[in-house]
Amino acid sequence: MIKILLFLSLLMNGFNCFAKAKQTITIRLEHRLNQLPLSGNRSTVNTFNDSLTVYKWQYYLSGFFVTDSISGKQITIAKTPVLINAFDTSIIILEVPKGRYSKIGFTVGVDSIYNVTGVQTGDLDPAKAMFWTWQTGYIHIKVEGNSPQSKAPFKKFTYHIGGYKHPFNTNRRITLDYTNNNRPVNINVDLQPLFNVISVKDNAGIMSPNQAAINMADALPLMFSL
Amino acid sequence: MKRIITILCLLLTGALLCSLVNYENSTRRKLRYKNLEYPADWPAPVYDFKSNPLSEEGIELGRQLFYDGLLSKDGNFPCASCHQQGAAFGTFDHDLSHGFNDQHSLRNAPPLQNLAWQSLFHADGGINHLDVQPLAPITAPNEMAETIDNVLAKLQATKHYPPLFKQVFGSAQITTQNMSKALSQFLLTMISANSKYDRVMAGKDTFSLPQQLGHQMFMEKCAGCHPPPFFTDFSFRNIGLPVEPTLNDFGRMTITNDPRDSLKFKVPSLRNIAASYPYGHDGRIFDLQSMLDHYRNEVQQSPTTDSLLQKGIPLSNFQKGQIIAFLYTLTDSSFLKNKKLGAPGLP
Structure with missing residues (x-):
């Protein structure tokens, strides 16, 4: 009997150490083009009167966090950056300590530590083509498509926004209210605010960390809403 | 009670199996690990x-x-x-x-x-x-x-x-x-790390007179950017080579987007310099004589030209010859011919 008690207490200890109560939060991403669901066939018009269609849209989300609704404390969620393909990724599952939260957030981009420590794996594998080989660093968001106003070959536009170093750090933090605890979080991600800050006529290609990339990065927070 | 014992047994067997598998993995791989070999007086490497x-x-x-x-x-x-x-x-x-x-x-x-x-x-x-x-x-x-x-x-x-x-x-x-x-x-x-220069520094060899004079000259006039033991300070500098209009290469500025970095390029190591001609970031200078002539007469001044080169590097023909004699002592034939670095399968 003593043995059984001993075993049980060991078991309980084990639970305490390894299985702190957890809950999952499901994030549903709804990718949109000017409020309508994303489609390669749909076009949109930006504030410069350029018409744009999109055939590629990928980006990294990282640095996920939630804010405790009572203490206001921010809890960082350990998770390596996730590569989102807007044409086929829609769900991210986060594991958080059991509790009630008032805010949820993340960074669009890839933290500098992954940019300076050699070749990474998984979603960060340079073979995913979200990595500049000639100038080390991740492309945080890649949007490619066509526009009749583009002066580039094949009427393409190519916006590769990245850069982790001052003054061209394009990581942008997004914080959203999280009121419906225990329910999936539906986040609308719309390209329109990004397109509204660039004239395709004047600049159909951004492919390095520079001021134009910063201007676009500054529009990233406007893309995310509940 | 019986059930508990069974569970314990199962757990133990599991643990045993795990350790066996680990053992297998490590013995099958049997890697011969080694440390990088380099001179004791060199700084610690930056590679992790x-x-x-x-x-x-x-x-x-x-x-x-x-x-x-x-x-x-x-x-x-x-x-x-x-x-x-x-x-x-x-x-x-x-x-x-x-x-x-x-x-x-x-x-x-x-x-x-x-x-x-x-x-x-x-x-x-x-x-x-x-x-x-x-x-x-x-x-x-x-x-x-x-x-x-x-x-x-x-x-x-x-x-x-x-x-x-x-x-x-x-x-x-x-x-x-x-x-x-x-x-x-x-x-x-x-x-x-095994050039004549290294052997001289280790007390195992001696410079000829021109090499020795060249060494002194080098330490005085060149080591500001090319300090031993690597013969580079790893910085980026504009040595006054005008931009080549078809290559249109502005060097460091391409990366930083900072006009202060215009035409700056990484200071190259001068080890094995006699074997690695031509010189300059685009190889436009074909021999050591011409390279030193550039420093002597042809440094183009611009807002980003290195401050150490504001007057170029004054050198007499005699001094040029001595510096070149010294630069030849940086050739490391054991490196250039090391079979371990050559193509695999070649005798």
């Missing part, structure tokens, strides 16, 4: 060996990759096509190097040596880690012109490589990370 411990097997795998055309689109451009041992792993007698489809590179291929002490790569410093460096020439359309995925698929499809990767990294699945780490292991062993 903990993330990629050197082993004889890893180094050998890296060597095979370095000399393998599979890494390029048409098979003609292994790393070694531009990085030739006899030219201190630069391109012998070429200003620019040849790449895929008869294209030229933008710059003179840099010699590869003592890479464990470098933290930025490329003449513009755009690459921040040795492991990611090979991805640049592999994917450059005018160099090896490949995609990373294709290279991995081609290596995976051979009979030769998967077992070697399994041995070194524990998995036969070839990944970007493991390919890069293997290449780094080989590249890190390219250490040049």
Whole structure:
């Protein structure tokens, strides 16, 4: 009997150490083009009167966090950056300590530590083509498509926004209210605010960390809403 | 009670099996780990060996990759096509190097040596880690012109490589990370530290009179940017070479977008300099005489020209000859002919 008690207490200890109560939060991403669901066939018009269609849209989300609704404390969620393909990724599952939260957030981009420590794996594998080989660093968001106003070959536009170093750090933090605890979080991600800050006529290609990339990065927070 | 004992037994067996499997893994791999060998008075390397411990097997795998055309689109451009041992792993007698489809590179291929002490790569410093460096020439359309995925698929499809990767990294699945780490292991062993200069400093040899005078002159006039033991301070400087209008290469500014970095290029090491001609970031200067003539008479002044070169470097013909005599003592023939760094399978 003593043995059984001993075993049980060991078991309980084990639970305490390894299985702190957890809950999952499901994030549903709804990718949109000017409020309508994303489609390669749909076009949109930006504030410069350029018409744009999109055939590629990928980006990294990282640095996920939630804010405790009572203490206001921010809890960082350990998770390596996730590569989102807007044409086929829609769900991210986060594991958080059991509790009630008032805010949820993340960074669009890839933290500098992954940019300076050699070749990474998984979603960060340079073979995913979200990595500049000639100038080390991740492309945080890649949007490619066509526009009749583009002066580039094949009427393409190519916006590769990245850069982790001052003054061209394009990581942008997004914080959203999280009121419906225990329910999936539906986040609308719309390209329109990004397109509204660039004239395709004047600049159909951004492919390095520079001021134009910063201007676009500054529009990233406007893309995310509940 | 019986049930508990059964559970305990099961747990124990599990643990035992686990440790057996681990033992298997480690014995099957049997890697001969080694430390990088370099002179005791050199500073500690900047490369993080903990993330990629050197082993004889890893180094050998890296060597095979370095000399393998599979890494390029048409098979003609292994790393070694531009990085030739006899030219201190630069391109012998070429200003620019040849790449895929008869294209030229933008710059003179840099010699590869003592890479464990470098933290930025490329003449513009755009690459921040040795492991990611090979991805640049592999994917450059005018160099090896490949995609990373294709290279991995081609290596995976051979009979030769998967077992070697399994041995070194524990998995036969070839990944970007493991390919890069293997290449780094080989590249890190390219250490040049056995020139006449090194032997003289160690008290095992003596300079001739011109070499000795040249050494003094060098320390006075050149070591500001090219200090021993690496004969570079790893900084980026504009030495007053005007921009070449077809290449239109502004160096460091391309990376930083900062006009103050216009026409700055990485200060090259002068080790094995006599073997790695031509000189300058685009190889426009074909011999040491002309290089010193540039410093003496031809430094073009601009807002970013290095402050140490405001008056060029005044040198008499006599002094030029002495400095060149000294520079020849930086040639390390044991490095240029080291069979361990040569193509695998050659006698």
